[in-house]
């Protein structure tokens with residue numbers, strides 16, 4: 001079953017008078033349960049593509065369908081809610097909330113939706129990711145790898161339909 005489809009995605013960044021084409025008519029299809037890697041040189045558009053699939057950014061043209069639903073038409077609020085419920089994003093630069101500790105960061109998406117937290121799964125995740133001793137620490141007290149693992153846990157706790165991971169193991173050894 002197809003879970004994600006991109007059709008002719010083009011993204012042109014416009015800064016002052018300079019145009020930068022980051023994506024040039026990219027099409028792809030991903031089935032449920034599939035694991036897909038995107039490989040390319042720095043600056044080739046990997047993050048741009050993930051941000052568009054993750055509804056964080058909009059394409060200049062083209063469409064994205066998730067479970068058959070056209071997400072390119074969503075406004076900002078619709079995008080934010082859809083993303084929180086369906087997509088786990090592990091950003092290249094983590095995007096943790098600096099005023100929240102590790103535990104609060106990981107639980108934030110569920111709290112925003114007033115959903116019950118499965119504490120068993122939460123404990124399993126932080127155990128697996130080696131974050132058990134770090135739960136009360138703030139992002140600026142963490143190493144790069146610990147911040148990245150916090151971002152991974154945050155993306156996973158909601159059990160999203162799609163996980164988008166932007167170089168998620170770069171800081172992990």
Ligand SMILES: Nc1ncnc2c1ncn2[C@@H]1O[C@H](COP(=O)(O)OP(=O)(O)O)[C@@H](O)[C@H]1O
Pocket residue numbers: 013014015020021022040041042043044045046047048049
């Ligand atoms: N916000 C932006 N404004 C202008 N150009 C951008 C912006 N974000 C990315 N780019 C440009 O788009 C291209 C693709 O960037 P990016 O998607 O970050 O590549 P990658 O993740 O593969 O390294 C690069 O040339 C980059 O400079």
Ligand SMILES: [Mg+2]
Pocket residue numbers: 046047048092166
């Ligand atoms: Mg990138």
